[in-house]
Amino acid sequence: MMLVFGHTGQVARELAALDPKAIFLGRDRADLTDPEACAAAIRAARPRAVINAAAYTAVDRAETDPDTAHLVNAEAPAAMARACADLGIPFLQISTDYVFDGAGDQPRSEDAPTGPLGVYGATKLAGEQGVAAAGGTWAILRTSWVFSAHGANFVKTMLRLGAERDRLTVVADQIGGPTPAADIAAACLRMISVMRDRPDTTGGIYHFAGAPDTSWAGFAREIMAQAGLGADIAEIPTADYPTPATRPLNSRLDCSRIARDFGIKRPDWRIGLAKVLEQLKDKA
DSSP: OEEEEOSSSHHHHHHHHHOTTSEEEOTTTOOTTOHHHHHHHHHHHOOSEEEEOOOOOOTTGGGGOHHHHHIIIIIHHHHHHHHHHHHTOOEEEEEEGGGSOOOSSSOBOTTSOOOOSSHHHHHHHHHHHHHHHHOSSEEEEEEOSEEOSSSSOHHHHHHHHHHHOSEEEEEOSOEEOOEEHHHHHHHHHHHHHHHHHOTTTOOEEEEOOOBSOEEHHHHHHHHHHHHTOOOEEEEEOGGGSOOSSOOOSEEOBOOHHHHHHHOOOOOBHHHHHHHHHHHHHHHO
């Protein structure tokens, strides 16, 4: 039996679809602002593995709520990882491209220097460090630009706005890999399986993002095209769309390590987008 922290989030929902026998702990059963309670939940369940798919993901709100963000994104994962190390079971933490400063135009490797631009990225990086310090069998999966048919995300926002307006302004100087949550979930399960079989030869930090890299504007155009919406996408620089938290301009991730260690290749996000649009059509 596997234990997953998270219940309604995008990746957690996809994990539930792939592994319905797993135990999923939502906020009502696991308060991530109480790290020791999370560790206690692991010790009580004694699962075969743990995935943390929960996080404080309100990037802008984190700027004015750093203490809560740190509890959820840094202290809770570290406590979970320590409990897993004590039990001798694999622990997988989902992280983010926001641990980088977004400089340059080349894909970042797992060993590239970090430099988060805001509270969210800083707390996620602190979580990574806490997980690594716990020892045991652990892995961190950094991903980017997550989308699915669930929750709030860029695809659903673009679909709503594209149906209401003839023209949308979308940032064009942030570049990254849109990543279907379903593919992240599948990657997580593959990683956990291999880590259980080969705990001494796998683990560490890995990158996983959809291909090909594109801008938010390019992503928006593909959404409009696949959805049959006629809204024109006008490109703007990040400077014209100010937000409380600074976004990295370069979110390209080098995903060669996860291919080498786990045989997991970058998914084509355009195929994932088509599946998400079909799911949303079925829901409607």
